[in-house]
């Protein structure tokens with residue numbers, strides 16, 4: 001399996017091999033980056049079920065070869081029945097388990113992926129590849145089956161405590177032995193017949209089937225304590241947004257606006273770091289310390305100011321103004337560790353997994369798609385709709401269930417992100433494209449990882465744009481993460497040698513792997529270079 005691929009006719013980097021192959025075959029047929037991204041998105045819903053989805057949502061950032069750009073926001077929305085205190089028990093605690101924001105039908109927001117992909121294809125596809133050709137490979141994989149890869153077997157085994165009691169997970173992905181349910185063995189053919197039927201309807205009739213046709217009716221008829229009504233589905237709309245566009249050195253940085261927090265945080269951190277130029281040597285303790293200080297500050301703003309800007313006032317321009325960034329940078333020094341306030345550390349962050357997924361496509365003309373989409377937790381709400389084979393998301397946990405109480409990613413959020421019907425939960429997903437003045441793509445990047453997404457993206461952008469390394473080296477480079485609260489600096493193992501110096505500066509550190517980046521670069525003479533994260537099991541391909 002290759003993690004880096006070079007070519008002249010375009011390329012893809014995705015977290016799963018079959019989906020990557022489908023993507024490059026669309027490019028080879030004359031499709032553009034959007035066409036290929038749509039085909040990959042549907043394929044991952046079958047072959048990468050922990051995060052690929054029809055039942056979730058996400059963001060797609062597109063830069064046309066001319067430089068025009070758009071963000072398609074197909075984030076889930078809260079159903080009409082949702083209320084701001086719906087996940088609080090009588091004694092005011094956030095409900096855990098079934099009925100809470102993480103597990104079961106009640107955790108599910110109105111899915112956006114199918115609407116997002118259709119809108120992308122209709123508005124920005126090449127016009128050369130029919131919709132049915134882009135969805136059909138996924139139909140074949142779901143109905144005809146595919147051989148269970150080791151990575152899927154492993155990911156299922158990590159989620160057994162959540163998924164093993166669901167009948168559809170049992171039928172399609174598990175087998176029963178004397179010790180109980182276990183994932184099917186590597187190499188077993190995995191068929192998802194109901195999902196195949198659903199995909200075939202979407203292939204033949206389009207997104208209307210999902211939101212107002214047979215699939216909508218089937219989904220809404222299976223309430224099981226959840227909130228999804230057919231009117232929620234019928235009312236869902238993917239939204240086109242203007243990407244945030246900032247400058248870093250001589251580069252244009254295109255990234256995701258609210259309801260993502262990722263773009264704002266990324267531009268704030270890049271802004272502070274540019275003011276610190278020249279930066280200390282990459283990955284020296286001084287560098288880790290300086291960048292961490294910017295992470296703390298950007299995440300503090302995230303927690304205070306951000307939510308769905310269609311519902312609450314988000315002062316985007318003020319947050320990104322030079323004035324604010326200069327004031328954020330105040331007190332930032334290479335020697336002094338100004339800590340997060342005295343609030344005690346909350347529960348530890350979850351370990352790395354395949355809960356969200358990112359993929360990047362670049363076509364021969366330099367059209368770029370950077371997409372991050374998700375079910376939120378691994379396998380979302382850990383339930384599959386029996387009628388449709390669709391895994392339901394648990395995106396409702398990205399809202400503030402209760403101010404001051406951390407969500408599953410340890411994030412403390414404000415009332416700006418409170419639950420309200422039709423509102424989108426605040427996200428950290430941050431598909432990003434960095435271009436130079438001649439329109440060459442220095443890096444198109446993104447990652448899964450909840451709040452760590454923002455910092456994984458920051459590291460790849462700094463590596464490619466500031467330090468000038470290749471896309472392969474930018475993706476492979478070490479990562480670290482701080483999110484203001486809890487007061488802990490997470491470092492990858494390769495940075496372990498810096499731990500002693502950082503501890504001496506007062507840092508509490510922990511070691512974990514961060515992110516699964518799938519990125520690419522392009523220039524007119526050299527073509528594309530695509531790179532899949534060596535930390536994951538994805539594949540980069542180019543023509």
Ligand code: DON
Pocket residue numbers: 353354355356374375376377395398426427428429447448449450451453
């Ligand atoms: O939108 C968000 O920020 C989260 N739902 C993303 C979840 C995620 O990345 C989990 N991945 N490991």
